[in-house]
């Protein structure tokens with residue numbers, strides 16, 4: 237009898253410990269991340285991605301990803317790929333002669349493939365307002381567009397004569413200045429990393445079941461070498477500001493021990509795909 241009683245007590249203690257542990261994990265919101273391919277970009281003149289002649293004569297294949305982040309308080313879409321008009325077989329040679337571009341499928345179809353609809357998003361944010369990140373932005377008009385105030389002003393502000401048509405349908409706007417904790421619990425944080433454009437930003441996400449948090453670069457870097465060499469594209473808004481942002485970004489990545497994902501890199505795409513496939517259930 238004594239033995240049984242002891243066993244019962246032991247079991248209940250273990251049980252309590254288990255519950256405590258469970259309560260601990262439950263208190264963290266379950267954040268999920270999906271990556272989708274909003275385009276393929278063949279760079280015919282890689283030299284535009286440096287301030288000098290480092291890449292003259294070279295070419296490179298970029299991917300062009302966008303992301304779905306689900307949080308118990310709502311879904312966020314990050315970036316918007318290339319425009320849907322570019323869903324075509326053969327890549328389009330855009331007029332500058334630098335890029336050949338195409339998009340694999342429409343937003344609606346791509347979201348359907350992961351069980352989402354366009355209307356499922358409470359928030360929408362982009363790293364910046366270049367054409368390869370604003371592609372389907374106007375379709376996100378029911379969501380609140382979270383944007384740096386200076387980026388907003390430079391694209392669709394009152395003083396802008398020719399507004400950026402790619403974002404004019406977005407009327408629900410939340411302007412921010414600097415870093416911004418989207419859901420107020422530290423799991424999804426927009427990091428202000430200006431330089432590529434005036435109000436460029438990156439995204440930090442604590443994905444449930446992943447060892448490390450994920451840090452999406454936006455276009456702070458375009459490929460691995462660019463990150464290693466702190467290469468600044470010739471077309472950046474402000475080179476000095478970009479270098480400062482890189483420093484801030486790297487310090488933050490180190491502090492959080494984050495997995496840095498370069499959004500245009502096919503290598504990073506594969507890496508994140510693997511991590512998401514193998515994450516703890």
Ligand SMILES: [Zn+2]
Nearest residue numbers: 366368369455
């Ligand atoms: Zn880009």
